[in-house]
Amino acid sequence: METALEILQKYWKHDTFRPLQNNIIDSVLAGNDTFALLPTGGGKSICFQVPAMMKDGICLVVSPLVALMKDQVANLQKRDIKAIALTGGISADDTINLLDNCQFGNYKFLYLSPERLQSDWILDRIKSLPINLIAIDEAHCVSQWGHDFRPAYLKISLLKPHFPKVAFLALTASATQRVQEDIIAQLQLQKPVVFQQSFARKNIAYMVFETEDKNYRIEQILTKYPQPSIIYVRNRKSCLDVSSQLNAAGFRATFYHGGLPTKEKDKNMQRWMNEEVQVIVATNAFGMGIDKANVKTVIHIQLPENIENYYQEAGRAGRNEDKAFAVLLTAPSDTIQAENQFINALPDKKFLTEVYIKLCNYFRIAYGEGIDEQFSFNLNQFCQKYGFPALRTFNAMQFLDRQGIISLSQEFSEKITIQFLIESKEVIRYISLNQNDEEIILAILRTYPGIYDMQTAFNLPLVAKKSNAKENQVHAVLQKLKEKEIIDYHAKNNDATLIFNEVREDERTINRVSKFLENQNQLKKSQLRSVLDYVNDGKNCKSRTILGYFGETDTTDCGICSNCIKKQTTPIDNNTLSEKILSLLKMQDFDSRELEKLTKFQSADVIFAIQHLLENDRISINPNNQYTLRK
Structure with missing residues (x-):
């Protein structure tokens, strides 16, 4: 038999x-359940691919992302290795x-998502395969204390009794001690051998800069370091906006x-x-499985939800071991924005109860009934009917899904996408000739400013x-605009599927799981607090x-x-800098x-000196957002 090195x-x-x-690899070959914590870029896939090639049979790989599996x-x-x-x-x-x-085809690897294990017939077919190793990639998804919990990962433990002699290998790039222990318990790993590589990335310089003008600072960084870069933003609109601004400034960006x-x-x-x-501007949808060695800078222009996500995303820089930079740009308003997105949108017990009761009423489920009933579900329509905020409602329903009260397919993309095909001046001309359509078209343009540039999800x-x-x-x-070839318009019937897994018992149902909700909310709050501590600490080493x-x-x-x-x-x-600023402002106003x-x-x-001068009434701000000497 060939050795692992061969x-x-x-x-x-x-x-x-x-x-x-x-x-x-040696641990897996010895038949041990194994837990491996290797930071981003540590080569996790080799740890299951090599031993699987050394043994007869097929390796089952549970992986969370389609893009990662395909890659x-x-x-x-x-x-020339057979994989599906x-x-x-x-x-x-x-x-x-x-x-x-x-x-029957002598394949060596079968990749599947954890959701596939929820189909009993697929699970039965897998049990009949000659499995030689079960690898669980991104294993932190199995823990409710992890940063990317996916309830379907809990089903993986169902494989354990059917493959008692097959080694399980759990792999992740980021997990605290609490998450590690939970992964081992949830996967039912038997006396696992644990390997943990240091999280230190000695070639990455972690930088935090407070700046009034993030776009300008980005341009400075990209000019100084013209190698490949990633800029992480929080939403889809920012992707287009930042990319467009960079292209307008002479950079090459997508x-x-x-x-x-x-x-x-x-x-x-x-x-x-x-x-x-040079640059790709992306949401956190861009990441897992991206293997580009020479990324010089990873820039975040909004606060991440937790340190785990930030570490993984920042760790996409410098995989070639050359010096690289993980830059986090902050502004005073960022803390409030992050709290609004990550904390204020968390459901409490009262809101969760209200959502659950309204959900049952929405589908006319009587008290004590509803188990195994299945419905097509549109989140936007549900929220509009009851006046619920969409993000908070979605978080509430995700929680109900994780607790097994409901099963919710994750098909929350909009049913409609549109893009304007003609120039804005032609749209204005159309409005002037079709005044009955004016309010609707103007509402579309105000809501979706990027609708001329790309297919846009439409609410x-x-x-x-x-x-x-x-x-x-x-x-x-919309139909009229499509017929006149003013817009490109696509409608898809992809509402979520909702299944009630229990009989309706209102408060009794929620009381049973409210403790877990409290724990989850406390975790989210403490994770964001850790991010804020990291950002606001101006003394201690960022890497430490x-x-x-x-x-x-x-x-x-x-x-x-x-x-x-x-x-x-x-x-x-500071006195010298302040005097220098004052002497410049004697000539003219500057920003x-x-x-x-x-x-x-x-x-x-410079910002510190400006603030000092403002506080002491030496300078003021004019209507053009420039600084001027006080008269």
Whole structure:
């Protein structure tokens, strides 16, 4: 039999293993349940792919993202290794054929999402396969204390009794001690051998900068470091806005988010991978499985939800071991925005109870009835009927799903997408000739400013409300605009599927799970608090702060983060800088960006000096947002 190193050299053309890879492989080959915590870029896939190639049979890989599965299957196939991905959208007949191939076609890898394990017949077919190893990728998804909990991951433990002699390998790049223990318990790993590599990324400089003008600071960074970069933003609109601004400023940029058609996603990602563009602006939909070694900078322009997400996203920089930068740009208003998005949208017990009761009423389920009843469900229509805020309602329903009270398919993309095909001046001309349609079209344009540039997810109830029209009136206008080839309009019937798993018992149902809701909310709050502590701490090494969060205490200052550099820098003379600013303002008025250029001081120092001068009434702000001397 070929050795692990020979397999690595033969198929992957590497001469040596990375740290801990060989130890993990040896543990798996010895038949041990194994837990491996390897930071982003640590080479987790090799840990199950190599031992699977050394044994007869097929390796089952449970993975959370279709893109990640497709990428790994494609890479294996390039190496002449037979692999299949059982993703969503495959018909039952095709699924049967794929599983037949796994059973009789000498395949080595079967990738599937955890949701597939919820189909009893698929689970039964898997039990009949010659499984040689079960690998659980992104295993933090199994823990309700993790940052990306997915209830379907809890089903993986159902495989344990059927494969008592098959090793389970759980892999993740970020998990606190509490999450590690929960993963081991939830997967029912038996006396697992635990391998944990340090979270330290010594070549990454973690930088936090407070700035009045984030766009300007981004341009400075991208000019100084023209290598491949990722900019993470919070929503789809920001993807387009930031990308457009960068292109207008002379940079080559594209964007990526979950709402793009698959073809456009692939095209934009390939342009960035092939370095036809320098920058990809993305939501957190862009990440898992992205393997580009020479990313120089990862820039976040809004606060992340938790340190785990931030560490994973920042860790996409510098995988080639060259020095790289993880930059977080902040402004005073960011804290309020983050609390509104991540904390204020959390459901409390009272709101959860109200949502559950209204949900039962919505589908006319009587008290004591409803078990196993299935319905088509539209979140926007439900929220509009009862006046519920959409994000908070979605969070409440996700919680009910995680607790098994309901099962909710995650098909919450909008049913309608539209894009204007003619220029804005032609749209205005059309409005002047069709005044009955004016309110609806203006509501669309105000709600979706990027609708000229891309296919845009369209919320029909929202536009109807904003234009004081009925939904069928909005629909009629859309149809008319499509027929006149003014818009490209696509409607899909992809409401979520909702199944009630228990009989309706109102408060009694919610009382049973309210303790878990309280725990979840406390976790979210403490995670955001850790992010705010990381951002606001101007003294301690940023790298050590991150390592401490993950439980590493025996650490030293990195010497390259923003706080470490601040310690090494000779303190500036604020009086000298203030006088320099005053002398410049004697000539003419300037904004902060111009003062930064002219004084050649750091942005934070200039802002501090400006604030000092404002507080002491030495300068004021004119209507053009420039600073001027007090008369």
